[in-house]
Amino acid sequence: MTDLSPPPLRNDCFALPAGVNWTPVDEALALLRDRLTPVTAAEDVAIGDALGRILAQNVVALRSNPPQANSAVDGYGFAGAVPEGAHVLPLMQGRAAAGVPYAGAVPAGTALRVLTGAALPKGVDTVILEEDVNANDGQIAFRGPLKQGANARKAGEDVVAGDVALTAGRVLTPADLALLSATGVARVHVRKPLRVAVISTGDELVDPGQPAGEGQIFDANRPMLLSMVRRFGAETIDMGRVADDRAALRAALDSAAAQADVILTSGGASAGDEDHVSALLTEAGAMQEWRIAVKPGRPLALGMWQGRPVFGLPGNPVAAMVCTLVFARPAVALLAGAGWNEPQGFLLPAAFEKRKKPGRREYLRGRIRDGKVEAFKSEGSGRISGLSWAEGLIEIEDGARQIQPGDPVRFIPFTSYGL
Numbered sequence: 001m002t003d004l005s006p007p008p009l010r011n012d013c014f015a016l017p018a019g020v021n022w023t024p025v026d027e028a029l030a031l032l033r034d035r036l037t038p039v040t041a042a043e044d045v046a047i048g049d050a051l052g053r054i055l056a057q058n059v060v061a062l063r064s065n066p067p068q069a070n071s072a073v074d075g076y077g078f079a080g081a082v083p084e085g086a087h088v089l090p091l092m093q094g095r096a097a098a099g100v101p102y103a104g105a106v107p108a109g110t111a112l113r114v115l116t117g118a119a120l121p122k123g124v125d126t127v128i129l130e131e132d133v134n135a136n137d138g139q140i141a142f143r144g145p146l147k148q149g150a151n152a153r154k155a156g157e158d159v160v161a162g163d164v165a166l167t168a169g170r171v172l173t174p175a176d177l178a179l180l181s182a183t184g185v186a187r188v189h190v191r192k193p194l195r196v197a198v199i200s201t202g203d204e205l206v207d208p209g210q211p212a213g214e215g216q217i218f219d220a221n222r223p224m225l226l227s228m229v230r231r232f233g234a235e236t237i238d239m240g241r242v243a244d245d246r247a248a249l250r251a252a253l254d255s256a257a258a259q260a261d262v263i264l265t266s267g268g269a270s271a272g273d274e275d276h277v278s279a280l281l282t283e284a285g286a287m288q289e290w291r292i293a294v295k296p297g298r299p300l301a302l303g304m305w306q307g308r309p310v311f312g313l314p315g316n317p318v319a320a321m322v323c324t325l326v327f328a329r330p331a332v333a334l335l336a337g338a339g340w341n342e343p344q345g346f347l348l349p350a351a352f353e354k355r356k357k358p359g360r361r362e363y364l365r366g367r368i369r370d371g372k373v374e375a376f377k378s379e380g381s382g383r384i385s386g387l388s389w390a391e392g393l394i395e396i397e398d399g400a401r402q403i404q405p406g407d408p409v410r411f412i413p414f415t416s417y418g419l
């Protein structure tokens, strides 16, 4: 007779069964960091088109900033330091203005009208503010002391021509475009955008706007994942939906691999009868990681399909988003040429209480209110409203067992993830 005695009840789909090697999150991240390398080619673009692009090589300043010594204020320029007390200087005819330099030299013991940004004429290294001066009859009167060089900016005090202004891998910001312009750089060598294909899997899915029969649900993951990837600065290829059919999924992966550098799938990552993503990656002998000690997202499947990294994200939307932020985002940045970077988090007191099993990393939906971190009322992985409610993730350490109100917790704003 077959033994039909039941196993002990655990009722915890996150329990980490013994005998399986559960990979800690940091180990899975280290694997991605070590194995992946940039895959994008480079091109030249004008800096007006370079916002958000990734530098493919260091950029050297072609000109110093400022290119010449100039006045920091509107006032009067002369040579040298001025001791304490009252001073009167004869004023030269003319003036120096930004873009309209003074042609002559200013003799020692005389002053010249100078405006902010004006190149300092020969003989001038110090400027007094016009508010501190009485000017009359071709003379100025003012009080010292003033240090030599007061109110003047030295040539190259910010950047010297020939210096590396920005390094390869930099994701160009608005400020960077100012720096490049100021240092005479009009075009930059940047990486072509990474191409990321997104596939939803599941017989139950229909697109919003279509009629949904009983048992069907709207595909929520695809619009979310496509827009997240765009926020990461990559180009997206929308591969649509694929039914729970191994041949169809194989064809979709083939097509995605032909067009994209990276593939994101959602659904079918677990080990059930219809979990074809993990099955196909295993069959291809290219499953790198699968059992990661993380909640949500334990069934994340990391593998390769025809040389392209595949992130087999869990179907539950919360797990799909968390896994994309935690695992796919840094990988996408690295593949795109921006290097590995960790999201900036902040330790703040918890406004919630939580018990937790040690041995796995947990991410909760959180937000900051009154200086404290609130957690969403439910950890349910299908509660999409909590993703909208949240403004970031709360990262709870692998070893933690309990969080009490007031305990410091790490809050990582969605903006730190580039959203």
Ligand SMILES: Nc1nc2c(c(=O)[nH]1)N[C@H]1C(S)=C(S)[C@@H](COP(=O)(O)OP(=O)(O)OC[C@H]3O[C@@H](n4cnc5c(N)ncnc54)[C@H](O)[C@@H]3O)O[C@H]1N2
Binding pocket: 013, 014, 200, 201, 202, 204, 205, 217, 218, 219, 220, 221, 222, 266, 267, 268, 269, 270, 271, 272, 275, 296, 297, 298, 299, 313, 314, 315, 316, 317, 319, 381, 382
């Ligand atoms: N016996 C066990 N069952 C489950 C376990 C487990 O350990 N033992 N783990 C659970 C966890 S955790 C997750 S997460 C899911 C992951 O499963 P799959 O990646 O195989 O995903 P599916 O089964 O295809 O879907 C899960 C869930 O998500 C919905 N879904 C899928 N795609 C979409 C989409 N594009 N938009 C909106 N919703 C989507 C799907 O309908 C399911 O409800 O497995 C648990 N089960």
Ligand code: MOO
Binding pocket: 295, 296, 297, 298, 299, 314, 316, 318, 319, 381, 382
């Ligand atoms: O982690 Mo599954 O990863 O809850 O939703």
